[in-house]
Amino acid sequence: MQFRQIEAFRFVMITGTITGAAEIMAVSQPAVSRLIGDLEASLGFRLFDRVRGRLLPTEAAGRFFQGVEKFHVGLDQLDRIAEQIRTDKPADLKVCATPALSTHFFPPAVRQFQTLYPSVDLVIDSFSSSEIVNRLRSHLTHLAVTLAFPETPGVVQEPLVTTSHVCAVHESHPLAKKEVVTPQDFRGERVLRILPSGLTNWNLVAKALTDAGVDYAQSIGIQTSHTGYSLIAENLAIGLIEPFAASAWRNNGVVVRPFHPEVTFDYVIAYSVIQQRPEPLKAFAKIIRDIASA
Numbered sequence: 001m002q003f004r005q006i007e008a009f010r011f012v013m014i015t016g017t018i019t020g021a022a023e024i025m026a027v028s029q030p031a032v033s034r035l036i037g038d039l040e041a042s043l044g045f046r047l048f049d050r051v052r053g054r055l056l057p058t059e060a061a062g063r064f065f066q067g068v069e070k071f072h073v074g075l076d077q078l079d080r081i082a083e084q085i086r087t088d089k090p091a092d093l094k095v096c097a098t099p100a101l102s103t104h105f106f107p108p109a110v111r112q113f114q115t116l117y118p119s120v121d122l123v124i125d126s127f128s129s130s131e132i133v134n135r136l137r138s139h140l141t142h143l144a145v146t147l148a149f150p151e152t153p154g155v156v157q158e159p160l161v162t163t164s165h166v167c168a169v170h171e172s173h174p175l176a177k178k179e180v181v182t183p184q185d186f187r188g189e190r191v192l193r194i195l196p197s198g199l200t201n202w203n204l205v206a207k208a209l210t211d212a213g214v215d216y217a218q219s220i221g222i223q224t225s226h227t228g229y230s231l232i233a234e235n236l237a238i239g240l241i242e243p244f245a246a247s248a249w250r251n252n253g254v255v256v257r258p259f260h261p262e263v264t265f266d267y268v269i270a271y272s273v274i275q276q277r278p279e280p281l282k283a284f285a286k287i288i289r290d291i292a293s294a
Helices: 003-015 018-025 029-043 059-087 099-116 130-135 200-213 225-233 245-251 279-293
Strands: 046-051 054-057 093-097 122-126 143-147 155-165 165-172 192-193 218-222 239-242 252-260 266-273
Touching: 003 018, 003 029, 003 059, 018 029, 018 099, 029 155, 046 099, 054 059, 093 099, 093 130, 093 279, 099 143, 099 225, 099 252, 099 279, 130 143, 130 155, 143 279, 155 279, 165 225, 165 245, 192 225, 218 225, 218 252, 225 245, 225 252, 266 279
Parallel strands: 093 122, 093 143, 192 218
Antiparallel strands: 046 054, 143 266, 155 266, 165 239, 165 252
16 A cells, blocks of 8 residues: 555545546656556455446545545644744644633733733643643643643653642621631531642642531532532532632622632642753743742
């Protein structure tokens, strides 16, 4: 099986005719027919039925074409990268964060970054902390903003900010009237368990409550703080939760109060160890740091 044969097959499928494929490939019609015949012999099954001078794709051809198209998507991406190198155009910058951190950091960061690098395309995603680590190890993202995680081969973490979780409640909840919330205030309440990275978050929160001898009524386990804030907005629970997404929920009746004793978490900027750090990547990281320190 040769690339030229695959190319002939693809163009016949796209154009529907030998003639159309021959025009695209700048070869004769008999040459395309030979390439198709050789490909069928190599594959061991028919790709087209010859009916009244026309080629009709077989079911096998349809299945094979799906694989060919996936292959060509990869080739197109290589062509795009090569063009970027030839023209010295910066590659896409791929960044990601947990949903709450993405909401907090990326809008102002993108605004500043576009001013500095208007020709660099950004790809922004949000994932759980565990998925972010996997994407960094697989080199699927250039930079991530996330909760600090255990040392992982192939990934480097740089401290960003340490922040205290806050008590988030609905504005009609009695705790909304308090200036500072304590573990004793959680007694008898439905309490959110935020689990973006295994049990790490909940372990620290639960320890603060257990050490104070608090017996809360029920816990609700969720994966993202945005989900938590949505439950709080409906007055279905209270939460000791990260503060980054709080501003997005203020218009939905959510208020936050300091919690004592403090329950703190470390957040980081993370990269793949082996990747180079071009200037746009360094600039984006600096912008994130400036926002965190503001």
